[in-house]
Amino acid sequence: MARPLSEEARAKMLATAQELIVTIGIDxxxxxxxxxxxxxxxxxxxxxxADADELAMTAIDSMIEHVAAPDHxxxxxxxxxxxxxxxxxxxxxxxxxxxxxxxxxxxxxxxFKKVYEATQEMRHxxxxxxxxxxxxxxxxxxxxxxxxxMYFVQGPFVAKRLIETGDLTEAEIDVFLDLIIxxxxxx
Amino acid sequence: MARPLSEEARAKMLATAQELIVTIGIDxxxxxxxxxxxxxxxxxxxxxxADADELAMTAIDSMIEHVAAPDHxxxxxxxxxxxxxxxxxxxxxxxxxxxxxxxxxxxxxxxFKKVYEATQEMRHxxxxxxxxxxxxxxxxxxxxxxxxxMYFVQGPFVAKRLIETGDLTEAEIDVFLDLIIxxxxxx
DNA sequence: CCATGGTGCTACGGAACCGTAGCGGAATCG
DNA sequence: CGATTCCGCTACGGTTCCGTAGCACCATGG
Numbered sequence: 001m002a003r004p005l006s007e008e009a010r011a012k013m014l015a016t017a018q019e020l021i022v023t024i025g026i027d028x029x030x031x032x033x034x035x036x037x038x039x040x041x042x043x044x045x046x047x048x049x050a051d052a053d054e055l056a057m058t059a060i061d062s063m064i065e066h067v068a069a070p071d072h073x074x075x076x077x078x079x080x081x082x083x084x085x086x087x088x089x090x091x092x093x094x095x096x097x098x099x100x101x102x103x104x105x106x107x108x109x110x111x112f113k114k115v116y117e118a119t120q121e122m123r124h125x126x127x128x129x130x131x132x133x134x135x136x137x138x139x140x141x142x143x144x145x146x147x148x149x150m151y152f153v154q155g156p157f158v159a160k161r162l163i164e165t166g167d168l169t170e171a172e173i174d175v176f177l178d179l180i181i182x183x184x185x186x187x
Numbered sequence: 188m189a190r191p192l193s194e195e196a197r198a199k200m201l202a203t204a205q206e207l208i209v210t211i212g213i214d215x216x217x218x219x220x221x222x223x224x225x226x227x228x229x230x231x232x233x234x235x236x237a238d239a240d241e242l243a244m245t246a247i248d249s250m251i252e253h254v255a256a257p258d259h260x261x262x263x264x265x266x267x268x269x270x271x272x273x274x275x276x277x278x279x280x281x282x283x284x285x286x287x288x289x290x291x292x293x294x295x296x297x298x299f300k301k302v303y304e305a306t307q308e309m310r311h312x313x314x315x316x317x318x319x320x321x322x323x324x325x326x327x328x329x330x331x332x333x334x335x336x337m338y339f340v341q342g343p344f345v346a347k348r349l350i351e352t353g354d355l356t357e358a359e360i361d362v363f364l365d366l367i368i369x370x371x372x373x374x
Numbered sequence: 375c376c377a378t379g380g381t382g383c384t385a386c387g388g389a390a391c392c393g394t395a396g397c398g399g400a401a402t403c404g
Numbered sequence: 405c406g407a408t409t410c411c412g413c414t415a416c417g418g419t420t421c422c423g424t425a426g427c428a429c430c431a432t433g434g
Contacts, residue, residue: 002378003432009381025295030421041382046423097294103350104291107284108212113352120351148362151351155342158350163290164307164338165300175335183370189408190402196411217391228412233393380431385424392419401410 010048012038017059022094026101029056057115060102064119069126075134076181082126083157083177087168090161099162127153134184141186153180197235199225204246209281213288216243244302247289251306256313262321263368269313270344270364274355277348286349314340321371328373340367 016038020029031052035042049055070081089095106116131149134140140149156176161168203225207216218239222229236242257268276282293303318336321327327336343363348355 002434003380003430005380006431031423032421039382042422043383043424044381047380052422100287100291100294104287107287144366145362148359148366151347151353152343152363152366154350155344155346156339157342159342159345160338162350163341163345166338172335175332176339179331179335179339179370183366189404190400190410192410193401218393219391226412229392230394230413231411234410239392376434378431378433381429383427383429385426387422387424389422390420393417395414395416397413399411399413401408403408404406 005048006044009040009044013040013045013048013055014059014062016040017055018063021056021059021101022098025097026056026060026105029059031055053109053111057111060098060115061118064122066122067126069129071129071133073137075130075137075139075184076177078130078133079127079153079177079180080173082130083173084170085126086123086157087161087173091167096162124150138186140184144184149184152183156180192235193231196227196231200227200232200235200242201246201249203227204242205250208243208246208288209285212284213243213247213292216246218242240296240298244298247285247302248305251309253309254313256316258316258320260324262317262324262326262371263364265317265320266314266340266364266367267360269317270360271357272313273310273344274348274360278354283349311337325373327371331371336371339370343367 013034016034017029020033020037031042031045034040034055035045045055049058067085070078072078072081090099102112102116102119105112107113127150128146131140131146131153135142135146156179157168157173160166160172200221203221204216207220207224218229218232221227221242222232232242236245254272257265259265259268277286289299289303289306292299294300314337315333318327318333318340322329322333343366344355344360347353347359
């Protein structure tokens with residue numbers, strides 16, 4: 001009841017942790033290194049976070065940006081904007097690395113899985129809305145399940161950029177979108 | 188020039204390493220643990236492999252199965268068989284974990300990247316052949332690039348099973364294939 | 375003003391790995 | 405048979421990381 005935990009120190013730790021995570025990887029984001037680079041004492045880090053994992057997860061968590069869902073009145077345009085926003089994020093190798101690290105961790109650690117799913121859900125939300133609107137407008141074959149459409153739309157982009165090393169060009173995005181729209185259109 | 192390296196010991200090490208990799212993860216596949224479980228001495232492991240990474244990579248490398256490319260005379264049937272073979276492999280959580288581990292490693296380590304790409308290429312080969320035959324038979328819109336088609340076909344399946352935790356049901360495979368065939372068909 | 379409690383610093387104990395040395399024993403090739 | 409070379413064992417030095425202790429110092433609330 002005398003002195004609150006320093007917000008400044010907390011901000012420094014998290015910023016340093018984030019930098020380490022996207023540059024040299026989540027496994028190399030160690031408490032010692034964060035302490036060394038941030039200038040915050042190791043002991044202080046442990047007053048803010050229970051353990052090393054909590055630090056890393058909090059750092060990742062605060063990196064998640066919530067993007068607004070576009071509404072242009074056309075499925076093609078909405079998807080185009082969503083995919084281009086996706087591209088802007090994942091085109092950086094650092095984010096691709098973070099994704100891979102996080103996926104690998106999430107597979108085994110339930111706590112990291114929650115964080116991973118949060119990042120996924122953030123990606124999914126605008127997409128789900130766009131497809132739902134497309135369905136409502138009759139742009140999507142009503143036979144097609146929403147979840148199915150979600151995977152189908154994401155598929156080519158994540159396959160190209162996350163599973164493979166390839167980068168996603170603007171031209172490619174248009175080609176994929178054409179194919180997707182063609183497949184989803186009512187018969 | 189007197190006594191060759193024991194093939195038996197080598198087989199034991201690799202088998203143990205493989206088991207560790209798919210059960211508790213590539214990071215937990217340590218030289219000490221392989222030595223302990225296999226009964227092969229640690230020093231012997233270092234006579235067969237330069238370092239811990241070479242052991243792990245060799246173990247993974249020898250897990251890669253080369254599957255034959257089907258040829259049923261129809262793109263739909265060929266893709267169906269390929270995807271179902273894919274499903275049989277990746278439906279096991281152990282393989283999904285291995286994939287995630289390998290991807291994360293491949294992102295930073297060029298040596299692991301080679302191994303990762305080898306596993307990818309093994310997956311790609313039958314797929315590429317099937318699509319090429321589909322193009323030759325006129326089942327695919329000639330405007331569509333082969334590589335584009337590859338990503339497009341893989342997309343939904345890897346998005347569902349590798350990026351997300353979901354499992355791939357037989358029914359889902361058919362739905363995805365319907366959409367894919369519809370999109371790729373000549374106009 | 376003064377006690378409470380955060381901060382920084384250094385150091386430590388413990389654990390997990392890595393890769394190597396040194397040794398007796400056993401298998402293999404010439 | 406005999407030299408060579410692998411094998412298994414134990415032990416070690418080195419590194420990295422975790423999480424905590426002890427201490428002096430300083431900011432804040434009552």
